Amino acid sequence: MFEVRHPENHKQAVRFLCVGASGYVINLVSFTICLHMLGLSSPVSFVAAFLIGSTNNFFWNRHWTFKAHEQDPGRQAVRFFFVSLLVFCFATGVYWSLNHTIKMDGTVDDGLAWAIATPLSFVVQKLWSFKA
Numbered sequence: 473m474f475e476v477r478h479p480e481n482h483k484q485a486v487r488f489l490c491v492g493a494s495g496y497v498i499n500l501v502s503f504t505i506c507l508h509m510l511g512l513s514s515p516v517s518f519v520a521a522f523l524i525g526s527t528n529n530f531f532w533n534r535h536w537t538f539k540a541h542e543q544d545p546g547r548q549a550v551r552f553f554f555v556s557l558l559v560f561c562f563a564t565g566v567y568w569s570l571n572h573t574i575k576m577d578g579t580v581d582d583g584l585a586w587a588i589a590t591p592l593s594f595v596v597q598k599l600w601s602f603k604a
Contacts, residue, residue: 496525
């Protein structure tokens with residue numbers, strides 16, 4: 473099952489990307505609501521949006537991507553959010569490096585940072601957070 477060419481791994485990767493895309497949209501909407509409708513500061517809105525989007529991702533990755541709903545959800549959640557925070561820090565470092573060395577457009581840098589970080593997130597979430 474851990475072989476790269478195993479078809480279930482490909483299906484999980486596609487589901488992981490779909491969940492991540494939905495989490496990204498939820499993150500943007502949550503940030504906008506927190507900032508403009510609730511009047512929260514940018515940093516507080518940023519953290520709240522991260523937590524809301526990540527909670528969405530945890531639920532769907534647990535139940536749909538990895539189908540790991542028979543394991544302890546509390547332990548999975550701690551691992552998932554820990555990995556998410558580390559991947560966020562890694563992506564931020566990649567973004568900063570690209571933005572300050574290559575001097576590309578910020579949007580391109582953001583996309584590349586997440587494109588580099590996402591496979592790492594998938595592997596660690598699969599093998600550690602959900603032990604699929």
